[in-house]
Amino acid sequence: MTIRIATLSSLCVLTFASACTDDEGNPPPTPTGCKAPGTLCWDFEEGTVPAGWTPYRDEFSGQLLVDTSRAHSGQYALHAKEMVGGKEGSQxxxxxxxxxxxxxxxxxxxxGRAYVYTTPERPMSHAGLFNARYPRPGQTGGAFDTLDWYEVATYQQKYxxxxxxxxxPGFPEWVQVSDTxxxxxxxxxxxxxxxxxxGNEPEAADPRVWLNGEELAWPxxxxxxDPPTSTxxxxxxxSNFTVLETGVFLYQGLSVPTDWWIDDLAVGPQRIGCALD
Structure with missing residues (x-):
């Protein structure tokens, strides 16, 4: 979410869940792991930013690096270190x-699949972890700021x-907040x-997210x-996803220095699952 001057509850308009078309609640397909054709996996064991990934956002304090401070597997992970800055509740x-x-x-x-570790506190602010972007209908490419996108994040201490x-501006946007x-x-x-x-539905589906194999609900x-709308x-x-972004990006301030680690990141056209190959 791009502009955050007050809390979401004061700026957003609730809409009926029936406005969406997706297969929420249906069981996901069997995982294929990293060996499936078209699947891309990064374990960060090179000890540096993997080939093909380039720095993008860099605002306020903190670092994004690959280090040995904490890893899910092997020795290395992507580390968003001591993230802090801005004023909570403000853009x-x-x-x-x-x-x-x-x-x-x-x-x-x-x-997609990633292992994520967060400490020491749950931020109230919107903290994006991963997004994937694609050209709008009728286009085959385009600059980053011309693309539609899906995002996985946390907000108000929940997924x-x-x-x-x-x-x-990145909005009007369709937001789903879990109770987890x-x-x-x-x-x-x-x-x-x-x-x-x-499929044959007129619009793209809502995003679906699982935590340790359990699908999240979106109450x-x-x-x-901004300004609010009910539409x-x-x-x-x-037609094709073209660009990925990962790391940590907060759209409101963060007063408590916070660390995130991301490891064993993977994307593909089929479900990858949590098991490491």
Whole structure:
């Protein structure tokens, strides 16, 4: 979410869940692991930023590096270190991310998996962890700020997922907030499914997210826009996902220095699962 001047509850308009079309609640397919064709996996064991990933956002204090301070597997992980800055409840916050250009013709469906560790506190602010972007209908490419995108994040200390139009402004956007608190001081497996094709439905599907194999529920769903609107965005359908972004990007301030680690990141056109190959 791009502009945050007050809390979401004061700026957003609730909409009926029936405005969405997806397969929420249906069991996910059998995991294929990292060996499936088209799957890309990064364990950060090179000890540096993996080939193809390039620095993107860099705002306020903190670092984004690959180090040995904590790892889910092996010795290394991506570390968003001592993130802090900005004023909670106001626009702006620490952002440290990397970008990756996907191979041509990746397709309109993207499954992802990452292990994430957060300490010492759950931020109230919107903290993005991963997003994937695709050109709008009728386009085959384009600059980063012209792309529609799906996001996995946390907000108000709980897991969240979003569908966005191009950023800026990145809204009106379709937001789903879970009733599951962000896990602290432990490695957790996050999986996500971004279905930009969505069969014969007229719009792309809502994002789906799993935590340690259990699908998250979204008791809070709404449109966020500034100024507010009651009209849900049209979730434009995808032909190919083209760009990934990972790291940590906060859209409001963060007063407590916080660390995140991301390890065993993977994306592909099929479900990857939590098991490491």
């Amino acid at each position: 702006g916050g620490p952002k440290k991310t990397l970008r990756f250009n996907l191979p041509a013709n990746f397709g309109p469906v993207l499954w 969240m997922s979003i569908w966005h139009p191009p950023e800026p 608190p962000l896990v602290l001081n432990a490695w957790t497996c996050l999986e996500w499914h971004f279905d930009g094709a969505n 809070e769903k709404f449109v966020f826009s 849900p965005p049209v979730k434009e359908k995808a």
